[in-house]
Amino acid sequence: xxxxxxxxxxxxxxxxxxxxxxxxxxxxxxxxxxxxxxxxxxxxxxxxxxxxxxxxxxxxxxxxxxxxxxxxxxxxxxxxxxxxxxxxxxxxxxxxxxxxxxxxxxxxxxxxxxxxxxxxxxxxxxxxxxxxxxxxxxxxxxxxxxxxxxxxxxxxxxxxxxxxxxxxxxxxxxxxxxxxxxxxxxxxxxxxxxxxxxxxxxxxxxxxxxxxxxxxxxxxxxxxxxxxxxxxxxxxxxxxxxxxxxxxxxxxxxxxxxxxxxxxxxxxxxxxxxxxxxxxxxxxxxxxxxxxxxxxxxxxxxxxxxxxxxxxxxxxxxxxxxxxxxxxxxxxxxxxxxxxxxxxxxxxxxxxxxxxxxxxxxxxxxxxxxxxxxxxxxxxxxxxxxxxxxxxxxxxxxxxxxxxxxxxxxxxxxxxxxxxxxxxxxxxxxxxxxxxxxxxxxxxxxxxxxxxxxxxxxxxxxxxxxxxxxxxxxxxxxxxxxxxxxxxxxxxxxxxxxxxxxxxxxxxxxxxxxxxxxxxxxxxxxxxxxxxxxxxxxxxxxxxxxxxxxxxxxxxxxxxxxxxxxxxxxxxxxxxxxxxxxxxxxxxxxxxxx
Numbered sequence: 001x002x003x004x005x006x007x008x009x010x011x012x013x014x015x016x017x018x019x020x021x022x023x024x025x026x027x028x029x030x031x032x033x034x035x036x037x038x039x040x041x042x043x044x045x046x047x048x049x050x051x052x053x054x055x056x057x058x059x060x061x062x063x064x065x066x067x068x069x070x071x072x073x074x075x076x077x078x079x080x081x082x083x084x085x086x087x088x089x090x091x092x093x094x095x096x097x098x099x100x101x102x103x104x105x106x107x108x109x110x111x112x113x114x115x116x117x118x119x120x121x122x123x124x125x126x127x128x129x130x131x132x133x134x135x136x137x138x139x140x141x142x143x144x145x146x147x148x149x150x151x152x153x154x155x156x157x158x159x160x161x162x163x164x165x166x167x168x169x170x171x172x173x174x175x176x177x178x179x180x181x182x183x184x185x186x187x188x189x190x191x192x193x194x195x196x197x198x199x200x201x202x203x204x205x206x207x208x209x210x211x212x213x214x215x216x217x218x219x220x221x222x223x224x225x226x227x228x229x230x231x232x233x234x235x236x237x238x239x240x241x242x243x244x245x246x247x248x249x250x251x252x253x254x255x256x257x258x259x260x261x262x263x264x265x266x267x268x269x270x271x272x273x274x275x276x277x278x279x280x281x282x283x284x285x286x287x288x289x290x291x292x293x294x295x296x297x298x299x300x301x302x303x304x305x306x307x308x309x310x311x312x313x314x315x316x317x318x319x320x321x322x323x324x325x326x327x328x329x330x331x332x333x334x335x336x337x338x339x340x341x342x343x344x345x346x347x348x349x350x351x352x353x354x355x356x357x358x359x360x361x362x363x364x365x366x367x368x369x370x371x372x373x374x375x376x377x378x379x380x381x382x383x384x385x386x387x388x389x390x391x392x393x394x395x396x397x398x399x400x401x402x403x404x405x406x407x408x409x410x411x412x413x414x415x416x417x418x419x420x421x422x423x424x425x426x427x428x429x430x431x432x433x434x435x436x437x438x439x440x441x442x443x444x445x446x447x448x449x450x451x452x453x454x455x456x457x458x459x460x461x462x463x464x465x466x467x468x469x470x471x472x473x474x475x476x477x478x479x480x481x482x483x484x485x486x487x488x489x490x491x492x493x494x495x496x497x498x499x500x501x502x503x504x505x506x507x508x509x510x511x512x513x514x515x516x517x518x519x520x521x522x523x524x525x526x527x528x529x530x531x532x533x534x535x536x537x538x539x540x541x542x543x544x545x546x547x548x549x550x551x552x553x554x555x556x557x558x559x560x561x562x563x564x565x566x567x568x569x570x571x572x573x574x575x576x577x578x579x580x581x582x583x584x585x586x587x588x589x590x591x592x593x594x
Contacts, residue, residue, distance in 0.1 A: 021577060024143075051479050056082070058474040063415040065398050068097065070377050072133035077104070078123060086110040087123050098411060107158055108138075124148050128155075129176050130233045137165060137174050137182070146579070147171050165207070171198050175230050177240075180207040183229040184214060191222070196582040198226025202242060218254070218261055220244045225582050234380050237276050248585035249284065255308070262308065275331045275379060278353065279304040281314070282326065284500040295319065297499035299326055299338070301358070315358060317351055325499035327467060332376040332383040335403045337363065339373060343427070344439055344469060344497050346372040348387075350403055363387075363401075364408065369425050369441065370394070371469040391470045392443045392487075393420040417474030418482050422446060425470070430524035433516040436493070436505075440521045441470060442530070444486040456486040456531035458522055462494035462514035463543035464586060465503035486530060492517035492547075508588035515550045522551075522558040534560040541565035543586075 060082035068075035074091040090104040110123050124139035134155050139148040152164030172186040185199030194200045203214035220227045225245040232239040240256035250268040254261035269284040281300040289312050297320035318326050327339040336351040348363035370391045377384040383403040390396040401408030424446050429437040491497040494506035494514040506514040540548040545567020552562050572590045574580040
C-alpha cells in the first residue's frame with residue numbers, strides 16, 4: 001500500500017530511517033499509524049475484535065488478585081481496570097483484605113488527577129514515610145518513561161502537600177531520611193548527570209531548603225552509570241547506604257559514617273544487603289579469600305560490624321549446583337527466605353541464624369514445573385510472609401503464613417480464564433550448537449498429534465539475568481491455547497535460570513549463544529514433529545525483540561511468522577539512544593572494535 005504521509009529524507013546520514021529515533025515526532029508517529037493500518041488491513045476484522053474482547057476481559061477482570069504491600073497497619077494496592085485505566089492507589093486493613101470484598105480507602109485516583117491537570121500521568125510508585133506512614137513521595141511519569149516528577153502527598157488529607165518536597169521531570173531518585181529530610185539525586189544543573197543520563201550526585205535535602213542548597217553527600221565519576229542512596233530505618237540498625245553504579249553489573253557500595261563513605265570491600269559485581277546485624281553478599285563471580293574460593297552464584301553472610309572491621313569469617317548460605325540457582329531472597333524479622341530454582345522450578349528454604357550455625361528447613365511443598373515466591377511481610381515487625389504460587393496451568397494463589405507454622409492461610413485465588421484441564425505441560429531439553437542443554441517448557445493440548453502441523457508460538461528473552469519461570473497467562477490461554485495452539489517458553493542463556501554463569505555465557509561478544517540456543521529449541525520442536533517452519537512463530541519484546549530480530553536475519557528458514565515487540569535492534573547506535581550507554585555491560589560497546 002502507499003504511505004499516507006511524507007517522511008523526512010535523511011539519506012545523507014547513511015541511514016535513511018534515522019529520523020525514526022525521534023520517537024515522539026509527528027513524522028515518527030505518522031509512520032506508526034501507517035504500519036498499524038497495514039497490519040489491520042491484513043487481519044480478519046471479526047476475528048480480531050473477538051480476540052481483543054476476550055483478552056480485555058482478562059486484563060480488566062475485577063476478580064484478579066489485588067496484590068498488596070504493608071506499611072504500618074495498612075495494606076497498600078495500586079489497581080487498574082476498565083473504569084480506571086490510569087489507576088487507583090488505595091489501602092485497607094488485613095481484616096478487610098481477608099474478605100471477598102475488601103473495604104478500600106481511596107488515596108489517589110490517577111485518572112481524576114489527569115482530568116484536573118489536563119495531563120497523562122502514569123503512576124510509577126510511592127515511597128511511604130517510616131514510621132508515621134502519613135506521607136508519601138509520589139513518582140509520576142508524564143509518558144510512562146523512567147523520567148518522573150516527584151510530589152509529596154499527605155495520606156491523611158489525601159492531598160499533595162503545599163510547598164512540600166517536589167521535583168520536576170527527571171531521572172530522579174528520592175529516599176526518606178526523616179520527616180523533614182530526604183536523600184535526592186536528580187539534575188542539579190550542568191555536570192550533575194552521568195553519560196548514561198542518571199544522577200551522579202546524592203544530596204541531603206531538608207524541608208524548606210532550596211534544592212541548590214542541598215548538602216552534597218556523595219558524587220561518582222561522570223563515566224559511571226549513576227548514584228543511588230537509601231536510609232535504612234531499622235531501630236538500632238540505622239544505616240545510610242550509598243551505591244556507586246559503575247556499570248550495569250558493577251558497583252561499589254558504601255556506608256556513610258561520620259559524614260564519610262566507608263567502602264564495603266566485596267567484588268564489584270556482587271550484590272550486598274543488610275538486615276539487622278547481618279550483611280549478605282550474593283556473588284556473580286568467584287571470590288577467593290585466603291585459601292578459600294566462594295563460587296559465583298553463592299550467597300554469603302557475616303555480621304556487618306565484623307565484616308566492616310576486617311573479619312572474613314563468611315558463612316555460605318547457598319552454593320549453586322549444576323541444576324540449581326538462587327532466584328531471590330527476602331527477610332522476615334528472624335528468618336531468611338531463599339527462592340531456589342531446580343531446573344527452572346521453584347522451592348523455598350527457610351534459614352535461621354543461630355549461634356555457630358544457620359538452621360535450614362523447607363517451606364511448604366514443591367510441585368513440579370511450578371513457580372513459588374516468598375517474601376517477608378514486614379522484616380522489622382514479625383515473621384509473617386507472603387507466598388504466591390502459580391504455573392502455566394494454575395492461576396496464582398496468594399497465601400499468608402508465619403515461619404514455624406505449617407498452615408499458611410490462603411487469602412486470594414485468581415480466577416480461571418480458560419479450560420486448563422484440557423492442556424498439559426512438559427519440560428524438554430534441546431542441544432545448542434556448542435552442546436549445552438537448553439531447557440524449554442511446552443504447553444499443549446492433551447493428546448497432541450505429532451504430525452508437524454501444530455501452530456506453535458515460541459517465546460524467549462535471554463538477557464539481563466532474567467529468568468523465564470512458569471506462570472499463568474489468561475490472555476495466552478484464551479487467544480492461543482484454546483484455539484489449538486502450542487506455547488513454548490525457552491530458557492536460553494543470557495537469562496538467570498541457572499545463575500550468573502548462565503547469564504554471563506551470552507554476554508557481549510558471546511551474545512550469539514542466546515540466538516543459537518533459541519534456534520536449537522525451534523529445531524528441536526521441528527525434529528520432534530511438534531510443528532514445522534510454516535506453522536512455527538516466535539515472539540519477543542525489548543531484549544526479546546532483539547532475540548527474534550536475529551531469528552529473522554539469521555534463522556528465517558525456521559519460522560513462518562515473527563512478532564518483534566518494542567525491540568532494541570540498531571546495535572551500532574543503541575548507545576546513543578535513551579539509556580543505551582548503561583547497557584554496554586550486556587551487549588558490548590559498538591564504538592570499541594575489540
